[in-house]
Amino acid sequence: MTSTNLFLRRLGGLTLGAVVALTVLSAGAQAETVLKVYTALEEEQLPVYKAAFEKANPDIKIEWQRDSTGVITARLLAEKDNRQADIVWGLAATSLMLLDKQGMLEPYKPQGFDQIKDLFKDTRTDKPTWVGMDAWAGALCYNTVEGEKTGVPRPESWADLLKPEYKGHIAMPNPGSSGTGFLDVAAWLQMMGEKGGWDYMDKLHQNIATYLHSGSKPCKAAAAGEYVVGISFAYPGVQLKNQGAPIEVILPKEGIGWDMEATSIMKGTKNLEAAKKLADFAASAEANKMYNDSYQVLARKDVEAKVPENYPADEANKLIKNDFYWAAEHRDSILAEWQKRYGSKDAPK
Numbered sequence: 573m574t575s576t577n578l579f580l581r582r583l584g585g586l587t588l589g590a591v592v593a594l595t596v597l598s599a600g601a602q603a604e605t606v607l608k609v610y611t612a613l614e615e616e617q618l619p620v621y622k623a624a625f626e627k628a629n630p631d632i633k634i635e636w637q638r639d640s641t642g643v644i645t646a647r648l649l650a651e652k653d654n655r656q657a658d659i660v661w662g663l664a665a666t667s668l669m670l671l672d673k674q675g676m677l678e679p680y681k682p683q684g685f686d687q688i689k690d691l692f693k694d695t696r697t698d699k700p701t702w703v704g705m706d707a708w709a710g711a712l713c714y715n716t717v718e719g720e721k722t723g724v725p726r727p728e729s730w731a732d733l734l735k736p737e738y739k740g741h742i743a744m745p746n747p748g749s750s751g752t753g754f755l756d757v758a759a760w761l762q763m764m765g766e767k768g769g770w771d772y773m774d775k776l777h778q779n780i781a782t783y784l785h786s787g788s789k790p791c792k793a794a795a796a797g798e799y800v801v802g803i804s805f806a807y808p809g810v811q812l813k814n815q816g817a818p819i820e821v822i823l824p825k826e827g828i829g830w831d832m833e834a835t836s837i838m839k840g841t842k843n844l845e846a847a848k849k850l851a852d853f854a855a856s857a858e859a860n861k862m863y864n865d866s867y868q869v870l871a872r873k874d875v876e877a878k879v880p881e882n883y884p885a886d887e888a889n890k891l892i893k894n895d896f897y898w899a900a901e902h903r904d905s906i907l908a909e910w911q912k913r914y915g916s917k918d919a920p921k
Contacts, residue, residue, distance in 0.1 A: 605632045605846040610648060612641040612751060613662035613833070614788060614807070617866065621661070624862060625853050632846045640786050641667060641751030648838075652676060658841040659850050664751040665832040666758075668702040669900035677701035678837040680848060682855040684872075692832060692871035702836045703855050707869035709830035709891055710756045711884065712822040713791035713802040713809040724800045730760070730772070730824045733801065739779045741800040743790040746918055748907045751831055752787025752805050757910060758899040759829020759892050773914070782919045795819045806884055807866045813882045823884050827892040832871075833863075 613621070615638065622634045637657065639647070645667040648657060652674060660668065671677055679699035692704030712733075714726050724741050727733055733742060745753030761769035781799055784790055790802030791809045795817040802809075809821035835854040837847045853859055860875040868887055870877050879885075899906075 605843050606635050607632055607843055607846050607850060608637065608656060608658045609634050609850070610637045610644055610657040610660045611662040612639065612644050612664070614866070617662075620865075621859075621862060624858065625850060628853060628858075629846075629849050632849060634850075640749050641754070642747070642749040642785075645670065648676070649674065655838050655840055657838045658843045659838060659847040660834075660836045661850060661854055662705065662833045662835070664754070665702060665704055665834040666754070666896055666900040666903060667751065668834050668836045669897060670903060671836070672701045673900070676839055678839040678841065678844070678847075680837050680851055682835075682848070683852040684855050684857070687857070687874050688855060688871050689873055692834075702834045703851070704832040704834045704871045705854060705859070706863040706867040706871060707830050707832050707891070708752070708805045708807065708867055709869075709887060710752065710759065710824075710828040711791075711804060711806040711809060712824060713794045713804050713812075714820045714822055715794045715797060715800050715818055716820060717818040718794075718797050718800045722800055726820065727801060727822060728825055730826050732824075733779060733803075734772075734775045736779075738801065740781050742776075742780050742803065743793050743799040743801070744776075744780055744783055744803040745787045745790055746783040746785055746915075747910055749785035749921075750787040753783070753803075754899075754903070754907070755829040755831045756803060757829075757906060759827070759894070761906070762829075762895065762898075763827060763892055770909075770913075773910070777914050777917070780914075780917055783914065783917050784919050785921055791819070806868075806887065810880055810883050814880075821882070821884050823887060823890050825890075828887075828890050830869075830891045830894060831896070833867075 618636055641664050648671055679701050681700055682703055694700040694702055712727055724737050747753035747757045760772055764772055787805055788808040791804035793799050794802035795812040806821050809819050813819045835851055837851055841847050857872055857875050860870045860872040863870055864877050868877050868879055868883055
């Protein structure tokens with residue numbers, strides 16, 4: 573064999589080897605699925621949840637699309653005919669019920685479904701389209717330093733917020749942007765009746781300084797001394813109090829509105845098997861233990877919730893009897909009426 577032929581033969585061998593190597597690398601790259609996950613979870617929760625899921629499923633990577641509840645819900649509805657999300661992990665159940673009415677959710681019963689409390693799952697069918705994760709509820713964040721400085725007393729009830737001394741000292745979430753804001757509005761309408769609820773909000777509006785576009789922002793703003801009272805939910809207030817903020821977290825004595833964070837697979841996803849794995853993980857005992865770092869009421873029967881330091885006592889017993897399907901069915905009309913009446917005090921987005 574001439575040296576030229578030997579060289580060409582070796583070159584051919586190297587070329588074949590390179591092709592094999594590239595094929596293996598390509599197959600490896602294709603084996604990693606990128607899952608587009610829409611969520612309204614708090615920013616600080618995302619890296620923790622992502623790391624836990626990807627550790628259990630190293631062939632799947634999460635790509636988050638995160639915003640407040642109202643924004644994510646509106647985006648999903650706008651994308652109905654051109655869906656970008658594979659799965660939703662951490663959005664109000666009332667929002668998912670709205671998407672379900674539009675035929676946008678893929679029925680799936682995750683592993684461990686029998687360990688999910690009935691309250692946290694769609695029991696109308698044996699093919700559920702959403703599964704709850706945990707519950708969060710309305711609460712008041714009260715800045716003790718600012719309260720003393722301004723002479724605004726600690727509120728104990730929703731009714732207290734109508735007193736003249738609270739005028740200009742309260743921030744609340746816009747219910748169109750925030751799931752927390754919507755659960756409060758839906759609760760007042762259920763607790764007080766339609767006329768009583770709107771009458772209450774008319775009076776409350778006179779004392780509101782501004783409506784913010786996040787459920788946690790009113791509490792964070794109160795902790796920063798921008799307002800005396802933030803209508804919010806317990807988790808951010810407890811977190812800030814544990815960090816030394818002069819905040820008290822109060823559950824109004826009349827009862828509190830609440831909603832569930834839930835998971836749903838989007839119908840039409842091209843990554844169905846990967847989405848099912850995430851749905852399985854979201855319903856698992858391991859995930860529920862993570863949720864307990866932020867919330868006290870969990871979906872799993874077999875996970876005993878631990879109460880974080882400074883978390884207000886007796887939250888579960890103050891949750892109102894909530895008609896989620898009523899809230900989901902009337903969501904659009906409630907939000908339209910609310911915006912017409914009170915949108916003049918919206919903070920800039």
